[in-house]
Amino acid sequence: MALLIDIKQSDWMKDEDLRSELQSQYPTADIRTAADPGNLDEIDMLTVSTYHSGEALRYPNLKLIQKTGAGVNNIMADHSLPEAVQITRLQTNTSGTEMAEYALAYVLQEQRHIRQYRHHQARSEWVAYPPRKTGETTVAVLGLGRIGQLVARRFVDNGFQVLGWSRSSRNLDNVDCFAGQEGLAQMLPLADYVISVLPSTPQTEHIFNYDLLQRFKPESLLINVGRGDLVNEPDLIRALDDGLLAGAVLDVMSIEPLPGDHPLWLHPRIQLTPHISGYHLGDAILDIAENYRRLKNGEPLLHLVDRSKGY
Numbered sequence: 001m002a003l004l005i006d007i008k009q010s011d012w013m014k015d016e017d018l019r020s021e022l023q024s025q026y027p028t029a030d031i032r033t034a035a036d037p038g039n040l041d042e043i044d045m046l047t048v049s050t051y052h053s054g055e056a057l058r059y060p061n062l063k064l065i066q067k068t069g070a071g072v073n074n075i076m077a078d079h080s081l082p083e084a085v086q087i088t089r090l091q092t093n094t095s096g097t098e099m100a101e102y103a104l105a106y107v108l109q110e111q112r113h114i115r116q117y118r119h120h121q122a123r124s125e126w127v128a129y130p131p132r133k134t135g136e137t138t139v140a141v142l143g144l145g146r147i148g149q150l151v152a153r154r155f156v157d158n159g160f161q162v163l164g165w166s167r168s169s170r171n172l173d174n175v176d177c178f179a180g181q182e183g184l185a186q187m188l189p190l191a192d193y194v195i196s197v198l199p200s201t202p203q204t205e206h207i208f209n210y211d212l213l214q215r216f217k218p219e220s221l222l223i224n225v226g227r228g229d230l231v232n233e234p235d236l237i238r239a240l241d242d243g244l245l246a247g248a249v250l251d252v253m254s255i256e257p258l259p260g261d262h263p264l265w266l267h268p269r270i271q272l273t274p275h276i277s278g279y280h281l282g283d284a285i286l287d288i289a290e291n292y293r294r295l296k297n298g299e300p301l302l303h304l305v306d307r308s309k310g311y
Contacts, residue, residue, distance in 0.1 A: 002042045003292045004059070006034040007068065008050040018047070018068075018285070025289040045292055053078045056085055064088060064295050066288055068281065069095070070147070071227055073200030076310050087305040088291055094282030096147040099225045100154035102277035103195045106223055106249045107139065107155075110193075134159045140191035142184075143198040143226060144170045144177070147278075151197055151225075163187050167203070188215040193223060200227035201310040208232060213239035220245045225277040228252040233264060240269045251277040 003022075005015045015033035023031055032038055043059040047066045051074045056062050062082075065075055067089040075087055109115060113129040120127045137160050141152045144166040155162045156174045164172060165187050169179045178187040188194065194216065198204045208222065209232040216222070222245060224231055233254055239245060247269040255262070256275055264270055287302050294301050305311060 001044045001296050002030040002032055002038065003045040003047065003288075004032050004034070004037050004043045005047045006037075007048065008034075012049065012279075013068070018288075021285060022289045022292075025286055026293060029289065029292055031292075045295055047288055048075075051075045051078070054080050056081050064291065064301070066090075066291055068285075068288070069278070071200060072305050072311065073227055073229065076200075076305075076307065086301060087307065088301050088303050089305060090281060090284045090287055091146060091303050092282045092284030093146075093150065094280050094284065095278030096150040097154075098280060099147060099197065099278040100151040102225060102251065102273075103151055103223050104154055104158065106221075106271070107137075107160075107193050110221055111137065135161070137161065137192050138163060138190055139193045139195060140165065140187055141175075142166075142194065142196045144172065144175075145197070145199075148197045151195055163191060184212075185215060188212070189217060191220055192217065193221050195223045196226045196230055198226040198230055199311040200229050205229050206232040206235075208236065210235040210239055210244075213244050216245040218243055218245065222248040223251075224249070225251045228254045228256065236270075237263060237267060240267065247271070249273075251275055 005018050007013050007015050007018065015035065019031050019033050023029065037043065040059050041061055044061055045064045045066060046059060046062060047068060049068045056065060056078065057080060062085055064086045067075065070089050070091065072087055072089050075081065111132045111134065116129065139155045139160045140163040141148050142165045144164045149172065152162050152164050152172060152175050162175045164170060164175045164177045165184055166179055170177045178184065207230055213235065231250065236248060240248065249271045250264065251273045252275055253264065258264060264272060291301050
């Protein structure tokens, strides 16, 4: 039985570095990297960050695909993936906390007009703006799972009015919660900032389309740290040009890396970052070694994905 590491994102994590860390936790494990996979018939478990459609078929005896993060939409989209192959993901408060910090940083930038001051400095202009009052500012968090709750809590702790939305009803301290399509329609016009941490599912794909964006406040900002396919990007550009919302911060896009000629790059009301809002995995990375041990011993796996739900 062998575990193959094929991250495909060397600018974030190298296969050999992950192998060394996992091997220190499980010295007797047969852990290989994409550079030297050996006999592919011996691969029972595959660890990836980026996954390509049909990739699982390279390994005749594959039993488990372990994602190095939370999002498994690119794996779930592979219609050739055998039903017998299980999927697990990592759950960590480390990256969730970083995503909350990222969202807060961009909100505070707008609250204190930092972007405008950079513009004025470049022109040697002395212009002052009153800061926006935190207690009078409403932040809406879409997706109230583990990460969404971390994001909501960060804004509650910093004195914002916080709303939350999920498919089914939730009850969170100091967060006014909405649920279902009707709740979403009621909540969006109230929000100065809309922060999406939704998973990618058939129900959420392109949820941010032109029709939904019409419900935003004209002065509101969309921040997407969830999945790239949540946003219909042509609709977002059209909505921004039509003044339906003031701007957007996108850490995730439909195509990554984003092609150099993509219109998102140069739109004056869009700020982009290269999928870095939740960067570190913390101790959750050790769950990869634990899932290898559990798979080998026939034990229940950690953070198993429900393929019928898509997460």
